[in-house]
Amino acid sequence: MPQMMNRSEPEMIAAILAGEIQLFHELIRPYERSVYIMALSYMKNEADAEDVAQEATVRAFRKLSSFRAESKFSTWLISITLNEARTRLRRQVLVRMESLEQLLDEDTRLSPALLRDWREIPSEAIERDEVRKLIQQAVDQLPDMYREVFLLRDVEEFSINEAAEALKISIPSVKVRLHRARSMLQKQLAPQLRLVNRPPKRKLLPWL
């Protein structure tokens, strides 16, 4: 049904609400990954994240008539996903309390890992398990409030404004948290990735 593919999101949403519910499959497809990644960032395990992703998607379908055209569907869907994840964590009494320190220190400076030079790590390095694990762990260890901003902006490529809308926080807050998330990742990962990236020792030139 090629004519369906060409419909804009608002047109698709109007059509779904008018009864063409099958179109919801197409509407949701571009955002499946974002929904899962954001669910995973809270739930910490694949099975729960998938469950949250499914429930959030179904909830979005049920609530579609309350969607207001002034926001983007993607940001609306992500707020539903985050709500679903938070509700579930609360239900499981597993909510990891952010320490007071984390919440209060938005003004404090974070010093980066100091290096004299940086040898670019190519994307092929991602093929290596150890590199993927290092990155996943570092992202995982970020405080929730920084991780969600970082994932939306830098991994799922939402704009600053869209991230603010999805998270229901101000644009300056997005910027501050994003900056802190990136700094924390640099501090943690730069020294680790550098070791991984180190070329094999050249025995003939011991002074290097």
Place this chain on the structure above:
Amino acid sequence: MVIDCKHVWNYISDFIDGALPEETRVTVQKHLDHCEICSAILDSTRNIIILTADDRVFELPVGFSERLHKRIDLEFMRLAP
């Protein structure tokens, strides 16, 4: 205007996003031109963002999409008994 390294670190994120006012951007750029430590911080931060954004870092579980759409169909069936 000359700024020290610690100030530059505060601007790194906005610098990467191209979100600094022109005057500040020029000041930061000038600092970066002669400071190898701040340049390395900028390069490593940028590099780490690119690596993290790679689809291979956070992968969808196998069959995720199929199961999601089945769940949607289930919801449709609930609507139309």
